[in-house]
Amino acid sequence: MSADRELSEETRLIHLGRSQPMEGVRPVSPPVVRTSTVLAPDIATMRANKARREDGSRVFSYGARGTPTNHALEEAWAALEGGERALLFPTGLAAIAHVLLTCLLPGSHVLIQNTVYPQVHAIRSKFLEPRGIASTYFDGTVEDAAAKITPATRMIYAENPGSWVYDLIDVKALSTLAHDHNALLVIDNTWASGLLHKPLLHGADISVIAGTKYVVGHSDVMIGAVVANGELGRELWRMQVVMGQTVSPDDAWLTLRGLRTIAARLPIHAASALGIARFLQGHPLVERVLHPALDSHPRHDLWRRDFSGSNGLVTIGMRPDIDLSAVDRFVDTLRLFGIGSSWGGFESLALPQAPETVRGWTGPGVPVRLHIGLENPADLEADLARGLAAIG
Known part of the structure; x- marks a missing residue:
C-alpha cells in the first residue's frame, strides 16, 4: 500500500475500509454483517481459524470478535492513526478503562495528567487505587513528569490537549521520558480525532479516541477505539477477547460512514470556532477565551508544530463579577446552542461549569464550554450576542 501513503488524507479516508468485490461488482460501502454464530465448512477449517486467531490474526470466527463490518472500520481507523491495529469498544470510556486494566498491575504506578477526561479520575479513585495501583497527577509538562516518575511507573497517561482548558503537551519529549523509564505513553487523542494529530507517529x-465525537460526527453512536502497534496491540486485543468487549456491526457501519467525511467536516467546525473565538475575545463580558488556534493560547507554538488543524471547541471565562446563576441565564437564553454533554456532532452546544470543578481552570470567572457546530457562524454569533446581552 506504499502508493496510498502518497495520497492526501482526504483521499485516503474515502478509500480505506472499502468493500470487497462480490460476483464481479463492489458496493461502495461494506455491508452490515449481523451474526453471532459463524459456521465453518469443516472441523479442520475451524481449528485453523482458531490457530490464526490465537496468533493475533483478524479472523471472522464469532460475532463478538468482529464481523467483516467491524474489521473494515478497524482497518480504516488504524490507517487514520498511522498504527497497525485498532480495537473497537462500546464507548470512549470503555476504551480508556481497557488500556488501564490491561497495562497496569497491582504494585505499579501511573502518572496522570491533571486535565484528562473527568471520568479517568473516577477510574483512578474507584478502581485503580483500591486495587493497589498507585497514581500521581502531573501538570502535563515534561519537567513535572520527570520530577514525579518513579521506578514503579509503568505508564504516563495524558490527553492532548486536555479537557476544557486545552493545555497542550509535548508528546515527543514525554515519550522519550516514558521509554527511558520502561513505561508506556498513552494519549487520549479524542480532540484531534486521529486526523489533526497522530500520537503514535510522535512516539506514543x-x-x-472517543469516536462518539468527531469521527461519528452525527451524535447518534457511542463508540471508542484503541490503536497500538506490534505485540502491545496484540496483547490489548487478546485482553479485549477475554473481557468480551465488542461493538455492534450497525454502530461500526455508522462510524465508518462518519469517518469518510471527517476531513470535510472538521475544517468547517474549526473555521467557525476560530471566528467565534475572536468575536468573543472582544466582548466586554468575556474575560478570556481558550482555543489552541488562537495566538493568545499559552502553547500555540506547540499546537502549530504537532497539529494539522483545530476543531470546534472553545471555552470562555466570564467576567469575574458574573456569577454562575447569571451564566446559566446566558446559556438558557441561547436558541441555537443545545444544552447537553459530549460534543463533535453537527449541532452547537453550550455547557457552563462551576469553576472549582474544572481541573486546570485558573483565575476568576465561570467557564462555559462551547461546541461550534455546522450552523452558519453569523447566526451563532448573533445568538451568543443576544444571550450575553440578556445578562449584560
Whole structure:
C-alpha cells in the first residue's frame, strides 16, 4: 500500500475500509454483517481459524470478535492513526478503562495528567487505587513528569490537549521520558480525532479516541477505539477477547460512514470556532477565551508544530463579577446552542461549569464550554450576542 501513503488524507479516508468485490461488482460501502454464530465448512477449517486467531490474526470466527463490518472500520481507523491495529469498544470510556486494566498491575504506578477526561479520575479513585495501583497527577509538562516518575511507573497517561482548558503537551519529549523509564505513553487523542494529530507517529505507544465525537460526527453512536502497534496491540486485543468487549456491526457501519467525511467536516467546525473565538475575545463580558488556534493560547507554538488543524471547541471565562446563576441565564437564553454533554456532532452546544470543578481552570470567572457546530457562524454569533446581552 506504499502508493496510498502518497495520497492526501482526504483521499485516503474515502478509500480505506472499502468493500470487497462480490460476483464481479463492489458496493461502495461494506455491508452490515449481523451474526453471532459463524459456521465453518469443516472441523479442520475451524481449528485453523482458531490457530490464526490465537496468533493475533483478524479472523471472522464469532460475532463478538468482529464481523467483516467491524474489521473494515478497524482497518480504516488504524490507517487514520498511522498504527497497525485498532480495537473497537462500546464507548470512549470503555476504551480508556481497557488500556488501564490491561497495562497496569497491582504494585505499579501511573502518572496522570491533571486535565484528562473527568471520568479517568473516577477510574483512578474507584478502581485503580483500591486495587493497589498507585497514581500521581502531573501538570502535563515534561519537567513535572520527570520530577514525579518513579521506578514503579509503568505508564504516563495524558490527553492532548486536555479537557476544557486545552493545555497542550509535548508528546515527543514525554515519550522519550516514558521509554527511558520502561513505561508506556498513552494519549487520549479524542480532540484531534486521529486526523489533526497522530500520537503514535510522535512516539506514543497507545492512542485512545472517543469516536462518539468527531469521527461519528452525527451524535447518534457511542463508540471508542484503541490503536497500538506490534505485540502491545496484540496483547490489548487478546485482553479485549477475554473481557468480551465488542461493538455492534450497525454502530461500526455508522462510524465508518462518519469517518469518510471527517476531513470535510472538521475544517468547517474549526473555521467557525476560530471566528467565534475572536468575536468573543472582544466582548466586554468575556474575560478570556481558550482555543489552541488562537495566538493568545499559552502553547500555540506547540499546537502549530504537532497539529494539522483545530476543531470546534472553545471555552470562555466570564467576567469575574458574573456569577454562575447569571451564566446559566446566558446559556438558557441561547436558541441555537443545545444544552447537553459530549460534543463533535453537527449541532452547537453550550455547557457552563462551576469553576472549582474544572481541573486546570485558573483565575476568576465561570467557564462555559462551547461546541461550534455546522450552523452558519453569523447566526451563532448573533445568538451568543443576544444571550450575553440578556445578562449584560
